Amino acid sequence: MFDIKDPNSIQLNSAGQLKHFITTEGLSRELLTEILETADSFVDMNAQQVKKVPLLRGKTVVNLFFESSTRTLSTFELAAKRLSADVLNLNISTSSTSKGETLKDTLQTLEAMHSDMFVVRHSDSGAAHFIAEHVTPNVAVINAGDGRHAHPTQAMLDMLTIRRHKGDFSPLIVAIVGDILHSRVARSQIHALRILGAAEIRVIAPTTLLPRNIEALGVKVFTHMQTGLKDADVVIMLRLQKERMQSALLPSESEFYKLFGLTNEKLQHAKPDAVVMHPGPINRGVEIESAVADGPQSLILDQVTNGIAVRMAVMSMSMSGQMAEKNMKAEA
Amino acid sequence: MVQGTLSVESMLDKMASELKTLLIHRQIEDPIIIGIRTGGIWIAERLHTALALDNAIGTLDISFYRDDFSQIGLHPKVQASQIPCVTEGRDIVLVDDVIMSGRTIRAALNELFDYGRPASVTLVTLLDLQRRQLPIQADIYGGTLSLAANQQVKLTGPDPLTLEISQKD
Numbered sequence: 123m124f125d126i127k128d129p130n131s132i133q134l135n136s137a138g139q140l141k142h143f144i145t146t147e148g149l150s151r152e153l154l155t156e157i158l159e160t161a162d163s164f165v166d167m168n169a170q171q172v173k174k175v176p177l178l179r180g181k182t183v184v185n186l187f188f189e190s191s192t193r194t195l196s197t198f199e200l201a202a203k204r205l206s207a208d209v210l211n212l213n214i215s216t217s218s219t220s221k222g223e224t225l226k227d228t229l230q231t232l233e234a235m236h237s238d239m240f241v242v243r244h245s246d247s248g249a250a251h252f253i254a255e256h257v258t259p260n261v262a263v264i265n266a267g268d269g270r271h272a273h274p275t276q277a278m279l280d281m282l283t284i285r286r287h288k289g290d291f292s293p294l295i296v297a298i299v300g301d302i303l304h305s306r307v308a309r310s311q312i313h314a315l316r317i318l319g320a321a322e323i324r325v326i327a328p329t330t331l332l333p334r335n336i337e338a339l340g341v342k343v344f345t346h347m348q349t350g351l352k353d354a355d356v357v358i359m360l361r362l363q364k365e366r367m368q369s370a371l372l373p374s375e376s377e378f379y380k381l382f383g384l385t386n387e388k389l390q391h392a393k394p395d396a397v398v399m400h401p402g403p404i405n406r407g408v409e410i411e412s413a414v415a416d417g418p419q420s421l422i423l424d425q426v427t428n429g430i431a432v433r434m435a436v437m438s439m440s441m442s443g444q445m446a447e448k449n450m451k452a453e454a
Numbered sequence: 455m456v457q458g459t460l461s462v463e464s465m466l467d468k469m470a471s472e473l474k475t476l477l478i479h480r481q482i483e484d485p486i487i488i489g490i491r492t493g494g495i496w497i498a499e500r501l502h503t504a505l506a507l508d509n510a511i512g513t514l515d516i517s518f519y520r521d522d523f524s525q526i527g528l529h530p531k532v533q534a535s536q537i538p539c540v541t542e543g544r545d546i547v548l549v550d551d552v553i554m555s556g557r558t559i560r561a562a563l564n565e566l567f568d569y570g571r572p573a574s575v576t577l578v579t580l581l582d583l584q585r586r587q588l589p590i591q592a593d594i595y596g597g598t599l600s601l602a603a604n605q606q607v608k609l610t611g612p613d614p615l616t617l618e619i620s621q622k623d
Contacts (some may be wrong), residue, residue, distance in 0.1 A: 159531055163517075163531070167518070172569060177523055177528070180618070419474075438523075438528050441526060442527035449524075
């Protein structure tokens with residue numbers, strides 16, 4: 123585990139612009155809205171015939187993945203390429219013993235190649251923050267998921283998906299269902315939803331999959347699915363993270379599905395126009411019924427499309443924040 | 455110091471008439487008119503009506519193609535460019551309100567070429583501020599204007615279209 127200090131002292135430049143993107147926690151509503159508006163522009167651009175703009179031309183983006191991933195890595199890669207950056211994908215398997223030192227060595231090697239941005243995924247909470255602290259000035263760091271801590275681009279692509287379908291956040295009841303305990307996605311979503319002013323944020327899970335003191339984040343806790351779903355506008359299902367479960371937290375997958383799996387029948391308790399989301403990859407018949415995942419209320423594929431746009435937005439904004447800081451220092 | 459006139463309407467009349475003549479001279483019969491956001495779109499709409507063109511107007515937002523991203527960063531509310539038809543092999547009339555350094559037009563040409571290789575591009579601007587930093591000239595312009603270093607000009611619209619000269623902050 124790494125020590126996580128005040129995130130904003132590291133992720134904003136002296137003019138308050140984004141220069142790293144480590145967590146949604148503590149950011150202003152204005153900044154999150156700016157990310158969403160910039161991403162909106164890229165959603166339109168991604169639908170055009172030529173899906174490429176020259177914003178990061180000549181920049182080198184390194185996707186530094188210490189933990190395996192398919193969709194996050196591929197959408198980050200596409201995002202960087204559509205911004206005209208050169209992209210290097212590195213899958214580095216971690217040995218649990220020598221992380222701190224190895225990470226620094228890896229960083230120095232990559233910095234010697236004149237990289238401009240690191241997109242980091244790591245199984246340890248705080249890894250992206252650690253890298254942002256130790257990286258050369260003017261190199262941007264984007265967190266692509268760190269341990270149980272945060273997955274800010276996933277949370278922002280979910281916010282973009284909600285905003286494009288529901289507009290304003292202020293009347294919305296959002297229910298997050300499933301493995302809250304191991305979910306960095308849930309944490310980042312809860313922070314983002316609070317900052318953007320959602321009316322009510324609920325978490326629905328068996329007690330064994332709820333972190334202690336989760337209420338402190340400003341959520342309502344439900345252990346009964348049907349009650350928690352009542353009148354919800356947005357239902358976000360989470361993946362059961364079996365790879366992170368070190369003890370028997372669940373009696374069985376079928377038992378979980380019976381109580382917490384999202385079926386059309388359970389979805390009836392939410393509002394009729396409720397939308398259903400899932401960060402993927404989905405376990406059909408464990409977290410969600412196929413009829414719901416592929417049904418008219420599902421936005422699961424929109425989330426993937428919006429993911430590219432959000433990643434393009436935070437990459438270009440962070441690079442721009444780094445360059446602005448460089449200019450400010452040069453003038454001073 | 456103003457050379458010519460600042461009446462937008464008379465400038466538009468002159469531009470429409472000159473553009474008509476130029477298109478005939480260049481044997482261009484079916485041009486696609488494309489305006490650069492925001493002022494350029496207003497001017498493009500007026501020329502489109504004056505020339506009674508059939509093709510829908512295209513719009514370009516050049517924010518993603520600017521060359522000062524590293525100095526001033528990204529504008530958050532970039533709207534999508536909309537090019538109504540295939541531009542490959544077509545004659546384009548590119549329209550902006552003002553040409554000064556030429557950098558906006560450079561960005562617009564780069565973006566335009568991402569949509570295909572046009573047969574020709576004719577550049578029309580309402581005003582020429584004559585402070586070029588790139589070798590780019592308008593084929594047709596309504597008037598020229600020499601501003602002092604602390605002055606700026608802004609087109610407001612779309613109805614009515616007016617030009618205002620003001621002191622910079």
